[in-house]
Amino acid sequence: QQQVKQSPQSLIVQKGGISIINCAYENTAFDYFPWYQQFPGKGPALLIAIRPDVSEKKEGRFTISFNKSAKQFSLHIMDSQPGDSATYFCAASIVVSNTGKLIFGQGTTLQVKP
Amino acid sequence: GAGVSQSPRYKVAKRGQDVALRCDPISGHVSLFWYQQALGQGPEFLTYFQNEAQLDKSGLPSDRFFAERPEGSVSTLKIQRTQQEDSAVYLCASSLLETQYFGPGTRLLVL
Numbered sequence: 001q002q003q004v005k006q007s008p009q010s011l012i013v014q015k016g017g018i019s020i021i022n023c024a025y026e027n028t029a030f031d032y033f034p035w036y037q038q039f040p041g042k043g044p045a046l047l048i049a050i051r052p053d054v055s056e057k058k059e060g061r062f063t064i065s066f067n068k069s070a071k072q073f074s075l076h077i078m079d080s081q082p083g084d085s086a087t088y089f090c091a092a093s094i095v096v097s098n099t100g101k102l103i104f105g106q107g108t109t110l111q112v113k114p
Numbered sequence: 115g116a117g118v119s120q121s122p123r124y125k126v127a128k129r130g131q132d133v134a135l136r137c138d139p140i141s142g143h144v145s146l147f148w149y150q151q152a153l154g155q156g157p158e159f160l161t162y163f164q165n166e167a168q169l170d171k172s173g174l175p176s177d178r179f180f181a182e183r184p185e186g187s188v189s190t191l192k193i194q195r196t197q198q199e200d201s202a203v204y205l206c207a208s209s210l211l212e213t214q215y216f217g218p219g220t221r222l223l224v225l
Binding site: 006032034036041042043044045046049089091093095099100101102103104105106107 | 118145147149154155156157158159162164169170173205207209212213214215216217218219
């Protein structure tokens with residue numbers, strides 16, 4: 001019940017295209033859903049995060065769509081660029097009355113072709 | 115300002131050796147987390163500190179793993195009698211509210 005399932009495992013997109021990564025969770029107590037970007041040899045860096053009281057959040061080219069009833073959320077990268085090539089992780093945590101430890105998905109390796 | 119720093123960045127240990135991994139969190143961050151990231155996998159939670167108190171160590175894989183944060187700032191993750199399965203990247207993160215900021219990690223290779 002603590003798992004977060006992420007798909008696809010890898011994704012190849014042409015420059016200018018839309019990259020879409022999906023995640024699903026089981027634990028309805030999760031109340032914070034961040035997306036992290038990780039480059040080789042670096043630590044994960046926060047991209048964007050959402051709380052379950054909103055269905056969508058947009059920051060620049062990055063959008064999170066959240067479906068509370070389906071227990072799913074997704075990351076959309078608009079106008080994908082070669083510099084976006086990295087591994088992306090979704091995560092979930094229980095912030096209220098808990099440690100806030102992050103439960104990560106398995107990751108998606110994105111390659112954006114020029 | 116400075117982010118989370120970790121040292122060493124790389125560590126090679128012979129099986130059975132003890133290792134100590136250091137984390138310097140962002141100044142003022144109350145919460146500190148350790149995660150383990152195996153090759154090609156997402157990070158997995160090891161332990162959590164609020165100031166100097168270790169409030170959750172449910173992710174530590176065995177009693178060979180020990181973490182401390184004696185003054186509520188710098189933290190050390192110690193692994194005793196290292197095994198090959200301990201080879202991974204060890205990530206430290208700190209936070210003030212819900213956003214966790216990660217360090218670059220320490221890559222541990224146990225031979």
